[in-house]
Amino acid sequence: MLYKDEQILLGMDSSMEHGVMMREHRPKTIYILLTAYTDFLAIVMRIMTFGRYTHASIGTEDQRGIFFSFVTKGGFHTERPLNSRRAKKRKRKCALYRLETSEEIYQAVKENLANFSMEANNYRYSFFGVALCLIRIPYRNRNTYFCSQFVSELLMLSGALKLRKQPCLYLPDDFRRQSELQLCFQGTLGELSETNYY
Secondary structure (H helix, E strand, O other), X not given: OOOHHHHHHHHHHHHHHHHHHXXXXXXXXXXXXXXXXXOHHHHHHHHHHOOOOOEEEEEEOOOOOOEEEEEOOXXXXXXXXXXXXXXXXXXXXXXXXXXXXXXXXXXXXXXHHHHXXXXXXXXXXXXXXXXXHHOOOOOOXXXXXXXXXXXXXXXXHOOOOOOOOOHHHOOHHHHHHOOOXXXXXXXXXXXXXOOOOO
16 A cells, blocks of 8 residues: 555656656657848749749757758858848748657758758759759759758658658748648748747
8 A cells, every 4th residue: 555645756756757758749840931032033033933932941949040041152051030130131021830740850850950060061052953943844963952942852851741842843932832831920030030939
C-alpha cells in the first residue's frame, strides 16, 4: 500500500513525465516569409507573372527574426528583415506562412540550413535559373539557386513539404498555393516586426 505522501509523489512524477512527452511531441514550426522587393529583377518578375511577392526566405521557430535565402548579391544569405530601421524596407509588403512539422523533420531542416551556412562561399545566385523559371523551363545547375528554388528544395529534401512541381520552377507566389502552409501575417515588414508571431 502506498502512503499518501508516496501517492502524491508518484502522481507528480507521472504528471512531469506526461509533460515531457507532450513537449517532445509538440509540433515544431517552420516559417516562410514572402516579400515584395522593388529592384529591377523584382519588377520584371511581377510584370511577367502578375505575382504579388518576389522574394522567399525560410526560418525556424527557435531563431526569431532570422531567415535564410539566396540573393542576387552574394548568393546564400542570412537575413534579418525585421531589424531594419530604413523606412523603405519597413514599408515592403510581406506575408508570413507557417508549416507545422514533426521534431524529426524540423531537425532535418535545421541540419540542411547549417550545411548551407557552412558551405556558403561555394554557392551563387542563379540568374540563368530564375530567367528560365519565368518562362517555365526547368534548369538545375550545381551550387546555384534563386530564392524560391532554394526554399522549396530545402523543404522537399527535409521531407517537410510535398511540392507541386520541380523546385527550379517555384516562384515566391507559388507558396501561397500550398495548402499545407498557414498564413499567419500579411502586411508590411515594419508591422510584422511589431507582432509576436511565434
